[in-house]
Amino acid sequence: MNLKGINLFTPGQIGPSTLKNRIAMSAMTRCRAGVNNIPQDMNVTYYSQRASAGLIVTEATQVSPQGIGYMGTPGIHTPDQAQGWKGVTDAVHEKGGIIFVQLFHCGRISHPLLQEKGELPVAPSAVKPEGEVYTPEGKLPFETPRALETEEVPEIVNQFRTAANFAKEAEFDGVEIHAANGYLPHQFLEDGTNQRTDHYGGTIENRARFLLEIVEAVTGVWEGNRVGIHLSPSNPFNSIHDSNPEDLYTYLTNELNRFNLAYLHTVEIDLSDPGSYEMANYNAALNHITYELRKIFIGPYITNGGYDLETGSAVLDAGDADIVSYGRHLLANPDLAERFAGKSPLNSPDPDTFYLGGEQGYIDYPFM
Numbered sequence: 001m002n003l004k005g006i007n008l009f010t011p012g013q014i015g016p017s018t019l020k021n022r023i024a025m026s027a028m029t030r031c032r033a034g035v036n037n038i039p040q041d042m043n044v045t046y047y048s049q050r051a052s053a054g055l056i057v058t059e060a061t062q063v064s065p066q067g068i069g070y071m072g073t074p075g076i077h078t079p080d081q082a083q084g085w086k087g088v089t090d091a092v093h094e095k096g097g098i099i100f101v102q103l104f105h106c107g108r109i110s111h112p113l114l115q116e117k118g119e120l121p122v123a124p125s126a127v128k129p130e131g132e133v134y135t136p137e138g139k140l141p142f143e144t145p146r147a148l149e150t151e152e153v154p155e156i157v158n159q160f161r162t163a164a165n166f167a168k169e170a171e172f173d174g175v176e177i178h179a180a181n182g183y184l185p186h187q188f189l190e191d192g193t194n195q196r197t198d199h200y201g202g203t204i205e206n207r208a209r210f211l212l213e214i215v216e217a218v219t220g221v222w223e224g225n226r227v228g229i230h231l232s233p234s235n236p237f238n239s240i241h242d243s244n245p246e247d248l249y250t251y252l253t254n255e256l257n258r259f260n261l262a263y264l265h266t267v268e269i270d271l272s273d274p275g276s277y278e279m280a281n282y283n284a285a286l287n288h289i290t291y292e293l294r295k296i297f298i299g300p301y302i303t304n305g306g307y308d309l310e311t312g313s314a315v316l317d318a319g320d321a322d323i324v325s326y327g328r329h330l331l332a333n334p335d336l337a338e339r340f341a342g343k344s345p346l347n348s349p350d351p352d353t354f355y356l357g358g359e360q361g362y363i364d365y366p367f368m
């Protein structure tokens, strides 16, 4: 694709939505939803503050009570949650912004203390993640999840369909299916976590089936060009790995092309490695797998991970992406687009308040 003349400040196009610039906000969990996981006033303020980004992708939003992996995260599976989100979408639209909701099911990255009735989290296979999880009783080791029965899998696909319907009610511009960062769709894709012997496990085709069924279900609710997909082929975050990611993601991306999707959004860095996750350690080069996916995917390509003004501009200039998404810079700089345009200094994000709850470190980052 020839992208000459494209830069961060030229308008972009995602399906029917024209973006005022090519600076997107990547999804960021902030653990500040209200009672019953309903978005509340400070969430409205937070997103509306960031509406000068061309595209906002909301924080991961669970498609069912079972999909919850973190305390205080919003859902999109009840009418009240949809109504809460409508407050957010109205405020963003009022400022000319475009907002997609990230549809999320945590799978095994949860804990019985976060689940209704204290049940075990579910997963493709009973493979325990390494590490610990925040629960109402403090940080605890992960437990071995329960492997889903074959006949339960369509019910989870259905959770995504129902959530997609609620997202329409909430008047989002589209939805992003979260198939990255080690959560349930990703757990089905990769053979480190998927050891099933039914038609959802084994071959690449079988492991991709769950995600493709979700895409099919969600594009039955939304036009394909309002459905984005989030992948992280080289990100071992949440102890996930695959023996042959090149073939897996090549197959998957070719299949995704059937749906005329809004965009493919990839994470280029290792989110589990604090070294490569440092703000200072920017990496403009697409990694070798996603570089191939960019070439295969028909439609807009959003790249993410460690970009700043300079490297984000460079990746667009090279034609290696259509849009650049920013996480931490947009967290800390509600007016990031204006700051980039003026080459102005940036606020630094404060990791101590990322998941703290409350307004501090959430809606009090100063504008220029």
Ligand SMILES: Cc1cc2nc3c(=O)[nH]c(=O)nc-3n(C[C@H](O)[C@H](O)[C@H](O)COP(=O)(O)O)c2cc1C
Residues within 6 Å of the ligand: 026, 027, 028, 029, 030, 059, 060, 102, 178, 180, 181, 230, 267, 271, 304, 305, 306, 307, 325, 326, 327, 328, 329, 354, 355
């Ligand atoms: C506080 C925080 C929460 C995050 N939550 C999510 C999430 O809910 N969904 C997701 O796909 N990625 C999540 N991420 C990853 C970011 O979307 C992004 O991939 C990462 O921060 C790298 O981009 P950056 O270098 O521009 O910050 C989160 C990152 C941070 C810092």
